[in-house]
Structures are given as structure tokens and as C-alpha cells.
Amino acid sequence: MDFNFIEQQIPVYVDAAKVTLIMAFGGILLAIIIGLLCSIIRYVRIPVLKQIVGFYIELSRNTPLLIQLFFLYFGLPKIGIILSSEQCAIIGVAFLGGSYMSEAFRSGLDNVADIQVESALSLGMTKVQTFVHIILPQAVSNSIPAFCANIIFLIKETSVFSAVALADLMFVTKDLIGVHYKTDESLLMLVIAYLIILLPISLICTFIERRVRYAEYGD
Template sequence: MVYKLLSFGFFIFLIFPEKNLDGGECMDINWQFIISTLPLYQKAAWITIKLGFWGTLLSVIIGLVCSIILYFRIKVLKELVEIYVELSRNTPLLIQLFFLYFGLTKLGITMSETTCAITGLAFLGGSYMSEAFRSGIEAVSKTQIESGLSIGLSQTQLIRYVILPQAFAVTMPSLAANCIFLFKETSIVGAIAIAELMHVTQDVIGMYYQTFESLFMLVVAYLIIILPLSFLLSWLERKVRYAEFGN
């Protein structure tokens, strides 16, 4: 946490030097413009948070289901999940969004921009979450699974009481990294005309030609979103690992 705050402070120091390297005065920053565009960035930030939240939540659900299917090698579904994971991980999010938003209309399937963005984030994130969960599930000792079956636990009870608690503890670092990754990937969805932070920044630059101020607001907005999320996930990771392993 201290390292991240120091990094942010160093970034502010770099963009607000007392003098330029050539000895001249530093550029003037149009604070009035920054203040006037705050409502735009505030609205865009809430849209970004909404997209990131729902995309991440659905990714966790999809990833968990896929990892269980892969671990227990459920026939037919296993092959479908493997195809999905390879397809999702080996194609860019931008192409996935274009296919969902423009391509599916040829099949008579239409989605709103928001639905398409959340679907795209969930489609991409689910494959990464499934790999993270699978590694956590495979880390659970076979002896514990066999012991659970021997005392009469059903497969559902085994997953709920034996496998998942330990899998979550092991995979929390990967899950946290994937969550942050998906929130940052929301910067791509502006390509389908969603007024999230990146899209708003491009519009503001195009209308007012205040490039530095607009990009500065973009960086600050993402830091305001990502840093608290990072701290929360780090705290949750420590809590989960302590509850499971006691350290």
C-alpha cells in the first residue's frame, strides 16, 4: 500500500515539475477546464465501475462453473469448456466486442451497448478465472477428497465444504489480479460507443483540444477506481489466507 502511494506521489511530481528540462517555465495547466469537465468524468467513472463490477462478477461465476466441469471431466461439457477457454484467451477483447455487437446482428441477435460490454468482459474474464480456479482445485489434496467420499459426502457437499474453501484461499492472488485486469479492460469497450472513461476522454480531446488535462483526468479517475479496489482485494486475500492457513 505504501509503495503504491509513493508511486502515485512520484507520478504527480513528474507531471508537475517546477521547471522544464530546458530551464523554461513549466506548462500552465487549465484547472478551470479540469473543474468544468468533472461531471463528465464522474458519470463516466460510474459507468466504468458498473461495467467492471458486473463483468467481474459474471466472470467469477463462469470461471467457477468451468473449472468444476474441467476438474471432474464431465463428458461433452468438458470439450465445450476447453474450446471456450482457448477461443476466449487467444482472441482480443476488441474483436470479441465487435463480433458480439456487430456480428450477431446478422443472426438476428441484438444487444445494447452495455449488455454487449458486460458480456464481452464476462466472456474474456471467465476463461482466466476458470484457469485460476482449476489450479486452486487441483491444489486440494486427493486424500481429502477421497476421505470426504468415504464418509458419505455427495459430490455437491464435497465441492462446497472441502474443495472450494481451500481453492479460494489458494487462488485469491490470481483472482485479485484478474479482477483488476478486467476493470482496466473496460477502457476497450468505448469502441462500441459506451461513454466510459476512455471514450469520454477521446471525445473531450476532440472537442476542446485540451490533451494534457484530459489525459490527466483519465489517469486520476482510473487511480481512484483501481487503487481502492487493489487495497480491498489485498485485505481480502490476507483474511482468506489467514482463515484457511493461519498465516
């Protein structure tokens, strides 16, 4: 194990980690927005839009992110739409993540007891007020475990960004292996980099889940 090589390449991995995080969290933010909108459309059963959302969810969840990135990066230029590697990465994560976030939010909405809605309406609240103040907060709380799992899943999925020439962690690792033939050292740094990124997120998510559970049911 060449520790001198590892020390020399740390700045390279730091820059690659920044790229990975920026692309991941940009896509995750859009995925949350898409997922929330899709779950609301399915919950209130808006005609036509509900069917479109259902098709999108099935298409997104049943195709790999790598194929989606290939379509964005190599397919769209055939019809005159050219996207950068960064744009493809963010859109790809948002497209894939939106469907998973939608299912997470939908399960949260479905778990809100009917008596909650009936009680709010009987007190004179409108349907919009009931949804915003009664249903949505409980749905978000119910969705947190799945929501956190999706965030970790999507960050791990960024490992395919290198396929569209984005200088993320995987791209840098393959480049160093190809140039310096330092396979063990490069893979070790890759594993450590993902651990540094994902372990704190996992711990934070666990803490949030516990706090939400205590708030709902008590200690």
C-alpha cells in the first residue's frame, strides 16, 4: 500500500467529492419537489395528471439511472437538445429520485387516519386548510424513514456519473487506476470518501427519525 500516493491524491478526491455532493443534492432537491407534487396529484386523484404521474413513476423506477443518463447525454443531442454532464447528472437524479420520493410521500399520505380529516372538516376547516395543516405535516412525519433511505440510495447512485464524463469520485478513481495502476490505493480512497459522505447523513437521519417518533408517541 503506497501511502505517499494516497496523501498526494487526497486533494483530487476532495474536489471529486465536492462535485459528487453538488450534483447529488441538486438532483435530490428537485426530486423532493417532484415527488411531493406527484404524490399530491395521486392523492387528490386529478384526472389525466394521475395517469401521467403513474406512467412516469413506472418508467423511472423500472429503468436504471445509467440508461437514463445515456439517453440524456447521448440520445437528446440527436434531436438537437445538448446538455452538459452536470445538467445530465442533476436531471437524472431528479428523474429517478422523484418517483421514489413520490412513493415515500404517498405512503405517508395514505397512513393519515381518515378520522383526522373528518375531524378537521367537522370543525369548519376547508379541504385546503385540512390538507396543509392536518394531512401534510403528518404525511411528512410518516415518510421520514423512507425519505432518508431514498437520499442515501440516490447519493450511492451517483457512482454512475462517470459514464457521462463527469469528474466525480468514481471517474477520478478509474482515471487514477488507469494512469498510475494504483488499484488498491484508489479503491481504498473511494470507499473512505463515500463513508465520509454517507455515514454522517445516515446518523443524522437516524436522529431525526427518533425525534419524530418521540414527538408522535412519546418517550
